[in-house]
Each structure stands twice: as structure tokens, then as C-alpha cells.
Amino acid sequence: MKVITQTLDSIGTAVVLVLRTLRYLPSLPRQRQRLGEQLLFMGNATLPLVLILSFCIGAVLALQVGFSFQNLGVNRYIGSVVGLALVRELGPVMTAIMVVGRIGSAITAELASMKIYREVDALQTMNIPPERFLVLPRITAIALIMPILTMGSFVAGWAGGAVVCEVVPFIDLDYRIYFRTLTEFVTTDALMDGLIKAEVFGLSVVIIASSIGLNTRGGPREIGQSVTRSVVASIIFVLFINYFITKALL
């Protein structure tokens, strides 16, 4: 019962944070410097990892599919399977997991530290709302950067699959055929579905991370606990909501 109450309380706190932050949306142009800093941080922190991870996942996926298809004579459809799997599921989810690890954890650690060391109090006493100064640039930055990260993930994953199809002897599929079937099946709608999913995941991660960070109480030990809580809550939320978004988009 206590866990349910705490979960509902956390969700309520996060919703209130979002609503308060949205109130300051008109002041976004004034936050452009901080928005730029956040975009740079999020891109730098996550893009290389997303590309490497997606390349490896695309490669492994092509290997697995190629192995299963080798006696069925349908090797040319590897591209469609890899392409769709990456666009509809693996790309958005893996990007979100990377965002949790690299961006969400950093946001919680920074905001929790600011809260513990009273920088948030200092902002409030200066009549600078933390939602406007701290949360709005982060939420906007993730909304802008998530489609770029996700598209990067798609392309790197497809490339990983193509390399495997070319170099693994038992698959032996020309990359042009791989990409032809891939483009046949990966429609604009499928791409949009993947990008919408990723956008929801990214926003959720930053909102959860900010909410947990700004509600940290105690000392340095609690900063660590908040980061752990933020990472766990974000991953569970992403995987949980993934089912419902998938169902809604099918």
C-alpha cells in the first residue's frame, strides 16, 4: 500500500512539475543560452554511444535473422526484418536506455546536488523559478535532440546489419538487396511511429529525472540514492509505457 501511495505521489509531483514548467514556455527565447548548453551536453553525451550501440545491435540482429533464414531461402528479407525491428522497437528503446544512463542520471545528480546545497533555495529567494531556469531548457533540449538521436540510431543499426550481410559467408547478401527490401518495408509511417515513441520516452526520462532531482532531501548519500531511483524508475517507465504506445500506434 505504501509503495502504491509513494508511486502515485511521485507521478503527481512529476505532473505538477510539468504543468508549472509549461507555464514558462513563453519565456523560452530568454533561455536560449541554457538551451544551447543542454543541447550540446545531451548530443555530446549520447550520440556517439547511441551510434555504437545501434550499430552493434543491427549487426547482431542481422546475424541472428540470417542464421534463422539461411535454410529458408528468404535471406533477401533480412533488410526488412532488421529495418522494421530497429525502427519500431529497438531504436527508440535503446536510445531511451542510453538517454536514461547518460542524460537522466546526470540531470538527477545535478539537480539533487543543487537542491541539497541550497542553490535551488537561492534561485527561489531571487524570484527565479527553478522550473523556468532549470527544467524548461532541459525538457526543450531533449524534445529537440531525441529525433536526431533516434534517426542516428536507425541509420547506425541499418549500417551494422548491412556490414554483417556483406561479410558473413553463410548470409552472403549484397547490401543493395538488403537496403532495397529495407526501404520497401520501412515506410514513412513506421519511421514516424518510432520517432513519436522516442520523443515520448525522452520527455518522460527528463521529467522523471528532474522531478526526482528537485525533490531530493538529505545529504550527499541521498544524491546517489536519487540517481539510482531516477534510473530505475525511468527504465521501468519506458518499458511499461512502450507496450501502450505500441498498441496505440499499431
Place this chain on the structure above:
Amino acid sequence: MPLSQTVKKEPVAVEVKDLRKSYGDHEVLHGVSLSVAPGEIFVIMGASGTGKSVLLKHIIGLEKPDSGEVLIGGRSAFESSTHRDIVTAIVFQDGALFNSMSVYDNLALYPREHRIYDSKTIHEKVMDTLRILSLENAAQKMPSELSGGMKKRVAVARALMTEPQLLLYDEPTSELDPIMSATISELIATVSRQTGLTSIVVSHDRELSLSIGHRVGLMHEGNMTFIGAPDELKASKDPLVTEFLNPKINLENPRFRKTENGK
């Protein structure tokens, strides 16, 4: 730039009426009342854990009480509009400087965010304020590169940049050596004298309280047990006052043993 130019508006009076606050079962403030006149330096003294900082948080509007009132210039301190219309600032115990910003940006943040001046004027005001506090060479330093005394002075400088009508100080001389404590005390008195702003200083620094405070309040276990001029405080025969001002070190019967035995 003289300090008097850092405050543009009139100083305000502060009135605290029967303020009560509990955290769980523990009542921290047991109905505290006090009034501070415009332009006055009011020092709140008391042992650690007596509720001094909690009282300060109520005045600045960071905490809401269970009951009672805090009026700043006749308006409730718990309404955010009061702190928008009456400029109040606080110097936190540890400075609470923004660690990701340079000293310069810490000072420039308030006028930038509130668009009070253009960037040229902000630059001039920041550099002038840093110069007054002998911090001009620290402008581009990060807070982590500053000593304890410098952090406190930067915190005061940042508060002055808000051009406050009421300035609160939370333990401004804690963790400082005697010379730096004296420097900070002189700074508080000078700021008050030259700007005329109202100052409330929470401290258990006897020298600071008796030398710069116009009036001193002594808190004990969530109550204001004494309010008066520094001379009245020194002359007081109240055992709580004399014990606080001149604690005798008794190695035969140490206080912590009394606490352990519940006596």
C-alpha cells in the same frame, strides 16, 4: 560606485507574530514573536538547533508555518507577490553559490533574469560590487576555487546585486577564522550603514552580535527568551543569557554527561 547605490528602495519593517512550526512530532518554533524596524540590524543568537535558521527560512518565504504570521512591510512573507514587490535577499550559511557559474555570472544572474539593466550596466554594477568587496580578481573564478571567506563575501555581493530592502544573513561568520569573522561583521555593518537596508543576522558569534547589532534576540528551544540592545544583553542576569554568553568549561562535570544522563 558607493554602496548606497546598491539599494534603490526604502528599507522595510519585519514583524513576526506567534510563529509555530513542527517537523513531525518535533516542534521547532514555539510561538516566536519579534519586530524589526526599517534599517535596523537585528541579530538572532542562540545555540545550535534552537530554530534560528528555521525562523529565517520563514521570513524569506522558503517555509510555511503551522500557525502565526510574518509580515514584511505589512505584507505576508508567505505570499510570493510580497517577495516580488519587496526585494528580499538572503546570504546562506554555506553561500549557496551556483557552482556551475563563475563568480561574475553568480552576481549577474539576478539582473539578467529580471532584465533590470542592459548588459553594459550589469557589467559595471557587477564589477563595482566586486571591487567594493575586494573581489575584483575573483570575477572569473569558479566557486570551488574560492576560500571560505571569499565565498561568504561573494554571497554578500550576490545578495547586494538584488538591491534588497531586507537582507538576511544565516550564520555569516561560521567556519571562519577570527580575522575573517571580524571582516564579515564589518562588512554587514558597513552595508547596513551605507545602504540603510534592514538586516536580520542569525549568528552565535558573540563578538558580531554585540558589536554590530542594534538589537539582539536570544533564542532558546524555539522561543525568543530575550530581546534588547547589546548592552542590555550583556547586563542581563538571566541564567540562559549568562550561560550562553559566558559558558564555563567544566571538566569535572561536563555538559555532554548531563545530556547523556538526561539531567
